[in-house]
Amino acid sequence: MNVRQRPLAQQLSIVILLTTVFVFAVLVTTLSILSNRAAIGQAETAIQERVNALAAAISDSLDNAKDTAKSGMDIAHKMLPGSITLSDEKAPAGDVAAVPVLKSGGVTLNNNLELLAKIRDLLHADPAVMVRLGDQFVRVTTFxxxxxxxxxxxxxxxxxxxETRAVKDGKLYSGLVSRDGVYYVSHFEPIIIDNTTVGALSIRVNVDNILKRVKEGIQSFQVGETGYAFIVAPGKTLEDAVIVAHRDPKLVGKSVKELANPAITAFVKLMIEKRSGTLHYDWTSEDGKSGRKLAALAELKDSGWIVGAGTWVDEFTIEARKIRNITIGILVGAAALLVIVAAFYTNRHLAPLSTMAETLTAMGDGDLRRSIAQADPNSRDETAQLAVALRRMRDGLTQMIGQIGAATTDMTVAAEAMNSTAQSVMDGSEQQSQSAASLAAAVEEVSVSISHVSTNASDAERLVTESAVAAHLGNQRVGEVVREFTGIERDIRETATVVHQLGERTANITQVVQIIKEIADQTNLLALNAAIEAARAGESGRGFAVVADEVRKLAERTAASTTEISGTIVTVQQDSQEIVTRIGNLAQRITEGVGAARTAGDTLNDIERESQTAVTAVKEIANSTGEQSAATHDIAQGVENIARMAEANRQASEQNSEGAEHLHQLAETLNQAVVRFRI
Structure with a gap:
């Protein structure tokens, strides 16, 4: 059964139950979250403090080893025979063929294990000597x-x-170094001669004892129920990182690459990225347990080691879960008690509603004679208020149904009268609609005719306007032709003047040629006389005779050339006169053409003026026909509106008739519905 179909008391009980469960669930969830957060926060603080303490202890141990190495370096200097010098000698060192030789007080330090053994036995630390070879520091004496x-x-x-970077820069270095998997604390001191680093000394202290104590401490270090501590030494890459200490001996001394465990690799990556602080991560143990883990990290600054410790998160939330479970039990009991009390109260308080429901059912069946129990109208109880309202409703319905019965009779009479009136209006509207339709058709024909006239007038206006524009353009073109012809006439006359001047100049040339011809004739006579005189002179005048003969020939050629030039000049003068005559004729014809063009321009001006007058007249005709077309269009629209109004009146009358018929039917239906009530 649907909840809405149950009794109201049961519905209220179910709502109270669901609300209580929801509220209590929110409270339990909030309490669980807050308590878990508080427990985890306390655990983070506690683990971080313990990890920091462990890291500080390891740092102190390594610092003590550094101090031992530094003091050992001072003692080693005192045990050397003298100050260190760099000789010019070369000596082999392992696989290196030749390296510089260092000496102390004349004693060679290269491969002098005997001297270094004395220092080692006294210090219980390994000394070593390095010589610089280029950018490298090669071990020449070491254990x-x-x-x-x-x-x-x-x-x-x-x-x-x-250490290499430090001594290369001439600086001391103390720190943790790894040599083939073994950790030492080494102190390096550069050997500087003449401001140049030529080598280095080192004291190496084995920290196995320190690491042994650290590993023992790691084994006994416990977090929560199953948690443990660990130390990781980061390398150049993630795969080079080494697990220095761990509860699991199988992991100690192994690099990430050697372990090849994706989970360990991912966790070490998180450690190296975080380095210090708390870390939450997912983990799956070897026994198959999966969940969230909490770890605290601390970094050893000098060595770069990362100390960490952690365990499962749920180990810190056990007490919080116990409190949550107890709270859930208490809240479940409280919810059950609340639902029982609410159900008892609602069943008792809502019992009168059943009686009221039966009364309403009877009223729905038409029986308005049921009695309703008296209730205090001043009560604020909703049940009592409902009883009073139900009694008032019954009395009101009784009175209303009596009035409706009387009104239905009057409604039937009015509907019949309205139906008759609507039929008369509908007939008149039908006739009006037909007359308006005929008038609209006639007006539409007139409007179409006027529209054709207006269109033709507009076309005529357009054509006349185009003619006027064409005449105007033609007039402009004729003006341009007149101006061009006038310019051509002026240029031709100027050309004729220039040609005439050319003829006059050729006459001057003729005079000059005549003078040259006369000079040539005189020269010819002189040459002839000279030849005669040379002949008289005999053998002594023979050379002069040759010159005279050449002068005579030159004079003859000059005379012949002047004769040809004179003929050419005469021809040029004749041609120039012919050109002047023709240019004059051409100028006269151009003058006549200019006159004709001006006459055409005047004619086009007359055409343009007449076209403008025609445009104005046609435009007035077009405007008048346009106004008539608009007026007839308005008349047509008015007649059409009358036709539509008549049709609308007819349809409204038809609808009124149908409404009157429907109203009559409703009155009959209402009368039948009222008859079923018993009052």
């Missing part, structure tokens, strides 16, 4: 061996190691 037992003499310090 260090690789895992295979081979001496590291000839092997340089790591090129990118912090």
């Amino acid at each position: 260090l061996k690789n895992p295979a037992g081979k001496s590291q003499v000839g092997v340089p310090l790591p090129a990118t190691g912090p």
Whole structure:
């Protein structure tokens, strides 16, 4: 059964139950979240404090080892035979063929294990000597061996190691170093001669004892129920990171690459990124348990090691879960008690509603004679107020139904009268609509005719306007032609003047040519006389005779040339006169053409003026026909509106008739509905 179909008392009980469960669930959830947060926050603080204390203890131990190495360096200097010098000698060092030789008080330090053994026995720390070879510091005396037992003499310090960078810059260095998986605290001191670093001394203190104590402390370090501590030494890359200490011996001394465990790799990456503070992460143990873990981290600044400790988060929330479970039990009991009390009260208080429901059912069936119990009208109880309202409703319905019965009779009579009136109006509207339709058709024909006239007038106006524009443009073109012809006439006359002047100039040339011809004739006579005189002179005048003969020939050629030039000049003068005559004729014809063009321009001006007059007249005709078309269009619209109004009146009358018929039917239906009530 649907909840809405149940009794109201049960519905209220269900609502109270659901509301109580929801509120209590919110309270329990909030309490659980807050208590878990508080427990986790306290756990984070507690674990962080313990990890910080562990990191501080390890740092103190390493600092003590550094102090031991520094003091050992002072003692080593005192045990050397003298100050250190760089000789010119070269000596082999392991696989290196030749390296510089360092001496102390005349004693060679290269490969002098006997001297370094005395220092080692006294200090219980390993000394070493390095010589600089380029940018490298090569071990020349050392007790260090690789895992295979081979001496590291000839092997340089790591090129990118912090100790190498420090001594190269002439600085001291103390720190934790790893040599083939073994950790030492080393103190490096550069050997500087003439402001140049030529080598280095180192004291290496083995920190196995320190690491042993650290690992023992890690084994006994417990967080929560199953938590533990660990130490990771970051490398150049993530895969080079090494687990220095851990509860699981199988992991100690192994690099991330060697372990090849994706979960460990991901966790070490988080550690290196975080380095200090708290860390939450997902974890799956070897026994298959999965969940969230909490870890606290602290970084050892000098060594870069990261100390951490952590365990499962749910180990810190056990008490919070117990409190939550107890709270849930209490709230469930309280909710059950609240629902029982609410159900008892609502069943008792809402019992009169059943009686009222039966009364309303009877009233719905038409029985308005049921009695309703008296109730205090001044009561604020909703049940009593409902009883009073129900009694008033019954009395009002009784009175209203009596009035409706009387009104239905009057409504039937009025509907019949309205139906008759509507039929008369409908007939008149039909006739009016037909007359308006005929008038509208006639007006529409007149409007179409006027529209055609207006259109033709507009076309005529357009054509006349185009003619006027064409005449205006033609007039402008004729004016341009007149101006061009006038310019051509002026240029031709100027050309004729120039040609005439050319003829006059050729006459001057003729005079000059005549003078040259006369000079040539005189020269010819003189040459002839000279030839005669040369002949008289005999053998002595023979050379002069040759010259005279050449002068005579030149005079003859000059005379012939002047004759040709005179003929050419005469021809030029004749041609010039012919050109002047023709140019004069051409100028006369152009003058006549200019006159004709001006006459055409005057004619086009007359056409343009007449076209403007025609445009004005046609435009007035077009405007008048346009106004008539608009007026007839308005008349047509008015007649059409009358026709529509007549049609609307007819339809309204038809609807009124239908409404009157429907009203009559409603009156009959209402009368039948009222008859079923018993009052």
